Amino acid sequence: MMSAERRAPLKRDDQQALIEQHRATRALYDAAMDEHAGQLSIPIEIGIDSTSTAFVDTEAYRRARAALTTMASLEEEYFRRLPRMALSCCPLCEKPLYRAFDPFGVDGLWWRSDAQPDEPPSCPHFCVLLGAVDLTACRSKPDFDVHPGPGVPHVVPRLLQHPGMVAVVSQLAMEDGAKAYPLAYFAPRRPPVQELTASWARTNFVYTTQLGVHAWRRADEPPLGKSPDVWDFALERWLADDKLRWCEPGSDSSRLSAADPASCPFVGLTGVSRPQTVVATSR
């Protein structure tokens, strides 16, 4: 039976412990796979279990398989215990937007480009979550490249062209010193899915159209026939047009600010205005 600690939502220490275990297990797997392959010279057929005549059972391969299983279960535990937190609030129905998120540090597996955690249900108006991260004071050293977006809040004008689409910006102080800016998009009617884009920190946008076509694009590729997306950091115009709302920094992001657009605290922030990459640390 799973212990209560392994069911409870993650805290920074748990997150760090899981990452450390994952790192060590991956190193074990790597070494064991290299060792196994090294013992085989250049086979013309290979097998991975005894149902194949070409299978060569080595102690190293048994170690590799065990490490692989451990890695999968560590990842499963991490994503299961990841906090589901209010990152934004729908400007149409005022329902908070709860999402799986790693607020501890960009070294968490949530920040991997291929992460796909189970999400709590959202309101019907939620379209996509984008974001930005100010990395100035960030202390994390991830094992993988992280693509957190630019360093300051912005909007994607193409998305805001959709009828009724509104973006909501909020702010979250991460425990590794980074400052995260979730940017959620809401619309009375969701546009066709292929018109949307990859979520925050993801490099691929995988979607299934209403006609059942399964497709993907890179995060920086526009829909077919459209120009590449631009990021607009001049927020005043969008605030004035009611296309951009915000949650007060320091709040729990579950409510929209009712303050005058002229007092929006996200206007005029300075920082990196192009895509950032937190480079994987060689260990």
Next chain:
Amino acid sequence: MAAADAHPDELHAFLKMRSFGDAWLAYTYLDRAFLQKKLFMYRVGVDPADTYANWAQLIKEHRVEWERERVPELMRLRDYFSFMQFAQQERVIVVVCGANPAAGRWIGQPRIACYGGALPIPSRETAPNDGLLAADPDDARLIELLRSYDPTVSYESYVELLRAHGLKVRPANEGYVVEDEAGRLLHEPYRLHGVYDAESNETAWTSKQGERLRASLNRHLGGDLVQFGPQDNWALRNDQRIAGPFFGPQTPVLVFDRDQGIGERLSPRKLAQLEPYRFQWDDLYPDSPIAKKGSGT
């Protein structure tokens, strides 16, 4: 070995050593490698010299064709196990484009990264720095790549494009290798061609499963060597203006099935005959010559 005119008995000895005692594996390999149909065999009671003389003829017969064929390979031997494990565990058929085996030694090395960007950059096949991505103006593959765009792209514009994507080309004495903004040299990623459910032959790369599968495959590979989804599902694969050299099908490929089978498809025509493609090739690649003419390469 054959290309270097090795004697058939040397080939046979080499293959026997790697066939786990199964003689048929060696004969099957020879048939496939030298484009023959069940002609390689070793008859008991026949003078070995006669057998090898016959084999030499068989090898010679289609030499022009087999020498020209690009045989798909993976970057590392261990990656064959990883793809196999993945196909078995996820119950899928995986079709993956051939990669440069010289890149294998760079994977996971300090100051080296797997390229995850959109631009096509050839992987060097010759020293210096073979296995790394390079923009060598004399590389025939790069020249062909630049011609594949509509309109064609000059080398200078290509270097400028790389720069706009945060990439820099190092000088000739370093083999024109490309470095990223962090100063890391780059090796190629694996390019998936298709991932299909082994039971239904439907694509497995759905909005619910696609990224989960990518994460799973990267776990099996021990690193982020798969940066994007499969060619068959790429929304822009049939737009030559954007796709450039990645327009349409991308053979040669390796095919991993869930029962530990590995095969290869060297041409689009052969790939179109693979079960998951058979009934949807025209939908996937409407501009492919196969769809229009019913044959082709």
